Amino acid sequence: TAPTAPTIPPTDLITHITRFAAALREAGVAIALGDEIDAAGSLVHIDLTDRGEVRLALRTSLKVEHRAWPLFDHLFGLHWRPGGPPTPPRDSQRPTNRRAPRTWPGHGNPLSELARTIAQHGRVGPLDDADTTGTDTGRPGYSPRALLRRKSFEQCTDDELAAMERLLAQVARKLATRRSRRLVPAPAGPAIDLRRSFRRSLARDGELIDLARRTRAVELPRMVVLCDTSGSMDPYSRLLLTFVLSLGKVARRTETFAFNTSLTRLTPWITAGNVAATLSRFAREVEDWSGGTRIGRCLAAFVHDYLRETVTGGTSVLIFSDGLDRGDTGALEQALLAIRRRARRVIWLNPLMGDPRYRPEARGMRTALPHVDHLVPAHNLESLERLVDLL
Structure with missing residues (x-):
C-alpha cells in the first residue's frame, strides 16, 4: 500500500502549502505566488491519503525544476510526514519580517546549507516511511535500505543482491498496479x-x-520492454533483468525482449518460478549473451516481427541499454521512428547516466536522442522508482 500523507484539516491546507513554498524559496527554489494557488487547486483532484500522489502533484504544480527535485523531495519529507507537519513557530519565535525563517524549530541546519549539501551529495533524507526502517547508522535520514536504494547495481555485493532483488520486485508491483x-x-x-x-x-x-x-x-499499464544483454551491460544485466522479470510477472500486458546481436522474445519464458533459475535459462538460451551489440538491427527485427502485434497507441516502450552500438545507426533511427509513431511514449533507460560525467556521445545514443520521449538513468533502485512518475 502507498504511504499515507498527514491528515491536514482543509482550513489549514492553504497555510501548510504557503509554509512549504516559503521553505522551498529559502532553500533557493524559485516558487511564484501563482504556483502556490495552482498547488492548492491540484490537491482538490487527488487522493490526499496517498503520499506519493501528493508529492507528485505539488512538485508539478509548483513547477520545480528537475535539478531541484532532490531538495524538494527532502523538504517534502519534513513537511508532509505521517506524523504531521513540523510544529509552526510560536509568536515569540517568528521572524520580524514576512519571510520564512531559515531554520524551522527542531530541524537543525539552515535551509540554504541543506540546499548546498544536497547539491553536492544528492538526496539526504528518506522519501517515505520505508526508508526510515532498519538499523540506525548514526546519521539522520540514512538507513541501510535508503543507502541501498542509491547504490549502483554494479557495486552491489553478493549479500546485497538478494535484498536488491526483493526491492526491485516491490517497485515492479507498484509500477504494474498504479492508479490512474x-x-x-x-x-x-x-x-x-x-x-x-x-x-x-x-x-x-x-x-x-x-x-x-x-x-x-x-490502471494496468501496457508496456514493451527491450533489454540489452551485451557484454558492456554485464555489470547491470542481472538486476535489470530481475526487474524486467518481476514486471512481466505482475503486469500481464507486458511484452519482454532481450537483444544483443539478435532479438529474443522472453515473454513465454516468464513464469511464477524462481528468478535465479529463469535468469540462468535466459543466459543459456539467449544467443550471444554478453557478446556484441547491434541495437539498430535488433530494433529493426522487433519492428518487422512484433511491432504491430505488441505496440498500440497506449503502449509505453522501455529500452534498457547503454547505447554502445557497433551496427548501422541508420537502421536504429528508422526503427525508432517506426516505434515512436505507434507508441504512447518511448523511454530509454541508460545505466551509464548514473555517472554525473556521462554525456550521450556514443553513436547509438546520439542517433536515439531525437526519437525518445525520455532519456533517464537506470543504474540503481532509486532511478527505477522514478519510472512510476514517468508512466
Whole structure:
C-alpha cells in the first residue's frame, strides 16, 4: 500500500502549502505566488491519503525544476510526514519580517546549507516511511535500505543482491498496479460521488444519509520492454533483468525482449518460478549473451516481427541499454521512428547516466536522442522508482 500523507484539516491546507513554498524559496527554489494557488487547486483532484500522489502533484504544480527535485523531495519529507507537519513557530519565535525563517524549530541546519549539501551529495533524507526502517547508522535520514536504494547495481555485493532483488520486485508491483486519474465507483474511497449520492437520497425522501464514494481506478499499464544483454551491460544485466522479470510477472500486458546481436522474445519464458533459475535459462538460451551489440538491427527485427502485434497507441516502450552500438545507426533511427509513431511514449533507460560525467556521445545514443520521449538513468533502485512518475 502507498504511504499515507498527514491528515491536514482543509482550513489549514492553504497555510501548510504557503509554509512549504516559503521553505522551498529559502532553500533557493524559485516558487511564484501563482504556483502556490495552482498547488492548492491540484490537491482538490487527488487522493490526499496517498503520499506519493501528493508529492507528485505539488512538485508539478509548483513547477520545480528537475535539478531541484532532490531538495524538494527532502523538504517534502519534513513537511508532509505521517506524523504531521513540523510544529509552526510560536509568536515569540517568528521572524520580524514576512519571510520564512531559515531554520524551522527542531530541524537543525539552515535551509540554504541543506540546499548546498544536497547539491553536492544528492538526496539526504528518506522519501517515505520505508526508508526510515532498519538499523540506525548514526546519521539522520540514512538507513541501510535508503543507502541501498542509491547504490549502483554494479557495486552491489553478493549479500546485497538478494535484498536488491526483493526491492526491485516491490517497485515492479507498484509500477504494474498504479492508479490512474480516472475515478470509479467504490464501496469506500476518498472522493464523494455527488450524482450517485443524490440519486440515493431520492429513495429516502431527499435525506442524504449514505454518501456514495469513488476511488481512482487501478490502471494496468501496457508496456514493451527491450533489454540489452551485451557484454558492456554485464555489470547491470542481472538486476535489470530481475526487474524486467518481476514486471512481466505482475503486469500481464507486458511484452519482454532481450537483444544483443539478435532479438529474443522472453515473454513465454516468464513464469511464477524462481528468478535465479529463469535468469540462468535466459543466459543459456539467449544467443550471444554478453557478446556484441547491434541495437539498430535488433530494433529493426522487433519492428518487422512484433511491432504491430505488441505496440498500440497506449503502449509505453522501455529500452534498457547503454547505447554502445557497433551496427548501422541508420537502421536504429528508422526503427525508432517506426516505434515512436505507434507508441504512447518511448523511454530509454541508460545505466551509464548514473555517472554525473556521462554525456550521450556514443553513436547509438546520439542517433536515439531525437526519437525518445525520455532519456533517464537506470543504474540503481532509486532511478527505477522514478519510472512510476514517468508512466
